[in-house]
Amino acid sequence: GENVEQHPSTLSVQEGDSAVIKCTYSDSASNYFPWYKQELGKRPQLIIDIRSNVGEKKDQRIAVTLNKTAKHFSLHITETQPEDSAVYFCAASITGGYNKLIFGAGTRLAVHP
Amino acid sequence: DAGVIQSPRHEVTEMGQEVTLRCKPISGHDYLFWYRQTMMRGLELLIYFNNNVPIDDSGMPEDRFSAKMPNASFSTLKIQPSEPRDSAVYFCASSPPDRTYEQYFGPGTRLTVT
Numbered sequence: 001g002e003n004v005e006q007h008p009s010t011l012s013v014q015e016g017d018s019a020v021i022k023c024t025y026s027d028s029a030s031n032y033f034p035w036y037k038q039e040l041g042k043r044p045q046l047i048i049d050i051r052s053n054v055g056e057k058k059d060q061r062i063a064v065t066l067n068k069t070a071k072h073f074s075l076h077i078t079e080t081q082p083e084d085s086a087v088y089f090c091a092a093s094i095t096g097g098y099n100k101l102i103f104g105a106g107t108r109l110a111v112h113p
Numbered sequence: 114d115a116g117v118i119q120s121p122r123h124e125v126t127e128m129g130q131e132v133t134l135r136c137k138p139i140s141g142h143d144y145l146f147w148y149r150q151t152m153m154r155g156l157e158l159l160i161y162f163n164n165n166v167p168i169d170d171s172g173m174p175e176d177r178f179s180a181k182m183p184n185a186s187f188s189t190l191k192i193q194p195s196e197p198r199d200s201a202v203y204f205c206a207s208s209p210p211d212r213t214y215e216q217y218f219g220p221g222t223r224l225t226v227t
Contacts, residue, residue: 032214034214034215034216036218042220043204043218043219043220043221044156044204044218045218046215046216046217049214049215089156093214099144099161099163099168099208099213099214100146100158100161100169101158101214101216102158103155103156104155105155106155106156
């Protein structure tokens with residue numbers, strides 16, 4: 001079935017460094033790729049997304065890149081801050097008559113001051 | 114807009130009891146999703162509705178779980194009878210008709226079954 005793999009599962013960086021999280025997906029028809037941030041005890045919140053007709057999208061310190069040929073996409077956070085510490089989930093849309101997302105397992109990011 | 118509303122926020126119950134979780138989607142959203150989150154299994158889609166009609170319930174773990182959406186502003190997820198392995202955080206999410214994949218999550222219900 002459809003699958004989204006996410007790496008790494010944990011990531012520790014120093015404040016000010018960059019962080020990169022990578023995901024691969026299996027459904028070649030997927031066309032929407034959101035990223036969610038979940039702080040401890042809180043709800044997942046959509047922070048950025050990208051559609052298949054775009055290769056890269058940036059919003060201040062975060063950016064996403066998409067490689068449809070290789071079926072992988074990445075989240076890049078620059079100039080990390082302690083408040084970036086959270087679990088990040090990638091997801092891919094499932095088509096074929098369904099309007100749902102398949103989520104990756106999550107990456108726990110820790111930004112140390 | 115108040116966002117997606119879920120109740121209760123926390124529920125502690127004994128094994129064998131019936132549990133009902135409630136969700137009010139964002140007004141105007143026509144998709145509603147129920148997820149379960151655990152450390153072991155991550156974020157799992159249980160069931161989702163479009164215009165109050167269940168579209169895909171393939172994620173519902175077993176017959177003990179049922180979900181309804183009687184109108185556009187209310188949905189319930191029921192577990193009967195509950196078991197300790199049902200302990201998890203249950204999230205409801207909704208999405209608008211013109212941006213179906215953009216899901217907005219509620220605060221979740223933390224369920225503990227003892």
